[in-house]
Amino acid sequence: MDIFPLPRLGLVVPPENPLAEPEFNRLIGAELNVYTARFPLTPGMGVKETMLRYNDVLADTLATFGRMRLDAAVVACNASHYLLGPDGDRAFVAELSEAFGFPVQSTTQAILAVCEEFGISRLTLVSPYWDWLTETSRSFWEQAGVAVDRVVLAPAVVDPKEQDHEFDPYRVTTRTLLGRIREAGLPDEGAILFTGTGMGTLAALAELDREFARTTLLTSNLAAAWWARRTVGAAGAEVHPLLERLDRGTPRRPR
Numbered sequence: 693m694d695i696f697p698l699p700r701l702g703l704v705v706p707p708e709n710p711l712a713e714p715e716f717n718r719l720i721g722a723e724l725n726v727y728t729a730r731f732p733l734t735p736g737m738g739v740k741e742t743m744l745r746y747n748d749v750l751a752d753t754l755a756t757f758g759r760m761r762l763d764a765a766v767v768a769c770n771a772s773h774y775l776l777g778p779d780g781d782r783a784f785v786a787e788l789s790e791a792f793g794f795p796v797q798s799t800t801q802a803i804l805a806v807c808e809e810f811g812i813s814r815l816t817l818v819s820p821y822w823d824w825l826t827e828t829s830r831s832f833w834e835q836a837g838v839a840v841d842r843v844v845l846a847p848a849v850v851d852p853k854e855q856d857h858e859f860d861p862y863r864v865t866t867r868t869l870l871g872r873i874r875e876a877g878l879p880d881e882g883a884i885l886f887t888g889t890g891m892g893t894l895a896a897l898a899e900l901d902r903e904f905a906r907t908t909l910l911t912s913n914l915a916a917a918w919w920a921r922r923t924v925g926a927a928g929a930e931v932h933p934l935l936e937r938l939d940r941g942t943p944r945r946p947r
Contacts, residue, residue: 695725699924702757702765703728704750709890710862712768712913718894719917719935723926729756731769739825743772747784754792763924764795766802766916768889771821773800774828778836795923799889799912800832802919806910806938807838807883814839815883815910818873820846820861820891829887844876846891861888869896874903883908889916897934914938 701720705712707730716726731753734742746769754765767773773781781800788796806812817833817840819826830840848863869886873896878884884904886893889912897909918938921931 695722698723698725699763699926700724700761701726701920701924702754702762703768704731704753704765705729705768705889706731706746707733708862709768711892712889715889715892715894715911715913716768716917719914719932720921720926721931723921723931724924727757727760727762729753739771739822740775743769743775746772747776750784751788751791754788754796762792762794764797764920765792766920767796767798768913768916770799770829770887770889770912771825773798774825774832778804778832781832797916797919797923799916802915803885803910803912804836804838805919806915810883810908812838812883812908812910814841815885816840816842816844816876816878818844818846818869818884818886820848820859820864820888822859833885841882842876842878844872844878846872846886861891864888864891866892866895869893870899873900878904878907880904881906883910886911889913894932894934901934909934 701724703712703716703726705728713728731746732749734745737745750767776784781798785796785798785801815838817830819829826843830843833840846864846868847858848860849858884907893911900909914934917935
């Protein structure tokens with residue numbers, strides 16, 4: 693297979709994010725060439741300060757692709773775009789798209805594109821975030837017209853003795869995700885959004901796919917991969933089953 697003529701997707705990720713590239717490559721398969729740029733380190737900054745900094749330097753980070761021709765780019769960081777609100781987020785990526793001459797999309801706007809395509813107006817939010825960022829996320833979706841019926845928290849560490857939770861999206865385990873979803877007693881219908889590009893979800897979704905037959909399971913990376921394929925016109929190669937289902941335009945139905 694000649695990989696040179698394949699469409700090129702730029703991916704901008706936080707420096708410590710361990711999952712965005714592996715999940716994108718597994719989802720997209722051999723249809724796209726994916727190239728990564730990382731936001732700069734922000735030593736001494738808190739989470740919110742860091743997210744605001746990412747927005748400040750996003751144009752400069754995209755510019756590090758230099759003169760390489762890209763067909764599209766995805767900003768794989770939900771949290772920084774939650775802080776913009778849906779209108780600010782939409783305007784920001786539109787401005788970047790015009791400046792760079794190719795479509796630039798945030799994972800948050802990609803999720804909204806999936807919701808619009810499938811008529812999703814309500815969802816359950818699975819969040820690996822701290823309380824303030826979980827609430828910022830909830831507010832973002834509701835301002836965008838997508839009601840959040842329920843929030844299921846996915847902590848990185850749980851101390852059974854003290855019921856102490858530590859939040860870190862990059863350290864949430866598959867076991868935690870499966871346990872939290874099953875404990876929540878969610879109905880086998882509707883939509884569940886797992887937010888966060890650095891939270892590993894594919895292994896958990898492979899199991900949940902069998903348990904929630906009528907539920908649309910969405911993740912930040914899944915929605916962004918779906919948007920990227922549609923945007924660059926990729927087709928023909930084998931892709932992940934979850935992405936294939938979205939690409940067919942056929943939401944999950946009863947088996």
